[in-house]
Amino acid sequence: MKPQKSSQKDTCQQPQQVQASKQLYQQACNLLPGGVNSPVRAFGAVGGVPRFMKKAKGCRVIDQDDNEYIDYLASWGPMILGHCHESVSVAVARAAQRGLSFGTPTKLEVRMAELVCAAFDSIEMVRFVNSGTEATTSAIRLARGITGRDKILKVAGGYHGHVDALLVQAGSGLITFGLPSSAGVPKSVTADTVVIPYNDPEAAKAAFSQCGEQLACLLIEPIAGNMGVVQPQSGYLQTLRQLCDKHSVLLIFDEVITGFRVAMGGAQQLYGVSADLTCLGKIIGGGLPVGAYGGSRKLMEHLAPLGPVYQAGTLSGNPLATTAGIATVEALTEPGLYDRLEELSASLAQGLKSAAAQAGVQITINRVGSMMTVFFNADPVMNYQDAMRSDTAAYAKFFHAMLQRGVYIPPAQFEAMFVSAAHQKDDIDQTIATAEIAFTIDL
Numbered sequence: 001m002k003p004q005k006s007s008q009k010d011t012c013q014q015p016q017q018v019q020a021s022k023q024l025y026q027q028a029c030n031l032l033p034g035g036v037n038s039p040v041r042a043f044g045a046v047g048g049v050p051r052f053m054k055k056a057k058g059c060r061v062i063d064q065d066d067n068e069y070i071d072y073l074a075s076w077g078p079m080i081l082g083h084c085h086e087s088v089s090v091a092v093a094r095a096a097q098r099g100l101s102f103g104t105p106t107k108l109e110v111r112m113a114e115l116v117c118a119a120f121d122s123i124e125m126v127r128f129v130n131s132g133t134e135a136t137t138s139a140i141r142l143a144r145g146i147t148g149r150d151k152i153l154k155v156a157g158g159y160h161g162h163v164d165a166l167l168v169q170a171g172s173g174l175i176t177f178g179l180p181s182s183a184g185v186p187k188s189v190t191a192d193t194v195v196i197p198y199n200d201p202e203a204a205k206a207a208f209s210q211c212g213e214q215l216a217c218l219l220i221e222p223i224a225g226n227m228g229v230v231q232p233q234s235g236y237l238q239t240l241r242q243l244c245d246k247h248s249v250l251l252i253f254d255e256v257i258t259g260f261r262v263a264m265g266g267a268q269q270l271y272g273v274s275a276d277l278t279c280l281g282k283i284i285g286g287g288l289p290v291g292a293y294g295g296s297r298k299l300m301e302h303l304a305p306l307g308p309v310y311q312a313g314t315l316s317g318n319p320l321a322t323t324a325g326i327a328t329v330e331a332l333t334e335p336g337l338y339d340r341l342e343e344l345s346a347s348l349a350q351g352l353k354s355a356a357a358q359a360g361v362q363i364t365i366n367r368v369g370s371m372m373t374v375f376f377n378a379d380p381v382m383n384y385q386d387a388m389r390s391d392t393a394a395y396a397k398f399f400h401a402m403l404q405r406g407v408y409i410p411p412a413q414f415e416a417m418f419v420s421a422a423h424q425k426d427d428i429d430q431t432i433a434t435a436e437i438a439f440t441i442d443l
């Protein structure tokens with residue numbers, strides 16, 4: 001792209017000081033594989049020094065060199081209220097005084113379950129676990145246990161955590177690092193995994209007519225978030241619902257990102273399509289490690305101790321995590337909160353679009369509520385293949401241009417950025433002004 005004059009004054013005169021992050025990263029690389037505990041954090045897709053964060057407040061995160069950033073990573077989704085939300089932080093601190101873990105049932109789990117069941121029409125009973133990965137792993141086991149069938153259907157570019165059987169054409173870090181699937185997963189484990197393209201009803205119909213009677217479940221992110229954000233085409237989810245009903249296959253929605261993000265009741269509420277089982281995570285932990293899966297009483301009663309499907313967890317329903325989840329979900333019931341998120345997110349998307357157009361950079365923004373992806377792609381992005389045609393090198397440059405100027409977007413093209421309730425109009429405006437400059441920087 002040709003650099004053009006921006007109306008904005010560039011405040012970035014000197015390169016950012018990242019000495020402390022750099023030094024920590026060197027130490028970390030000696031001690032942790034890649035210096036990180038989750039691959040995309042290592043900046044492999046964008047290069048440069050991963051920023052080591054030390055604290056955060058509201059919509060801002062601060063690194064070890066005291067650089068401050070407007071945060072659109074939101075810890076990959078959980079921080080919908082922003083960081084250190086008063087009621088969440090206070091509740092967690094108090095809970096810590098009462099005990100960190102009991103290994104017994106608690107009142108908190110009952111309350112959290114009430115909140116989840118109230119938010120989702122399709123959930124009458126829920127089981128809490130410790131991560132999204134655990135939720136999807138367990139939901140698949142439950143589906144197989146209920147149906148007595150082994151095969152599972154997933155979508156190319158869908159990511160459901162690092163579940164062995166699902167690390168086939170998976171999204172998120174696997175796309176970023178160009179891995180068709182992970183080493184260490186035996187062929188026998190993925191032999192029962194069938195993959196279809198997203199947003200392609202015909203491919204779904206073909207798969208169901210081929211092996212519908214052998215399928216335990218179709219597991220899908222109703223709004224794809226891990227090939228970058230891709231919304232379902234009109235009627236697509238309804239078609240999947242019908243196919244599942246026709247072939248007695250359980251429809252599992254992985255709403256680990258979308259649950260409580262696009263609406264209290266997730267994508268199911270937004271599109272009016274019910275799942276048989278729903279996987280949750282991220283927001284329901286309010287920043288602490290939590291996952292959950294739920295569905296009708298009839299389905300969930302197949303779980304031990306009531307039924308034959310075993311699944312357990314030493315720290316499941318942990319009082320701190322549950323407290324953070326309760327405080328977060330309760331705060332989300334504030335009237336108008338989702339409308340405000342929509343408004344802010346719409347103005348951010350519009351502003352980014354204009355900024356790119358002004359700079360002559362071709363992008364496509366996919367957005368549902370407060371989750372969005374800026375694809376460096378001139379064409380519409382409707383599935384994994386489309387997403388793959390994005391200019392990841394341009395994304396990397398844009399990422400660094402933004403980072404240098406105090407805006408933290410996800411360090412890879414195929415991820416979602418999130419607006420939180422702590423973002424204000426000023427933060428959005430500042431982000432757009434920054435983007436006006438960033439888009440002109442030799443992309």
Ligand SMILES: *Cc1c(COP(=O)(O)O)cnc(C)c1O
Nearest residue numbers: 131132133159160161254256257
């Ligand atoms: C993040 C994510 C997961 C995995 O959750 P973890 O807590 O990282 O194990 C599963 N599904 C989706 C859609 C996700 O975005």
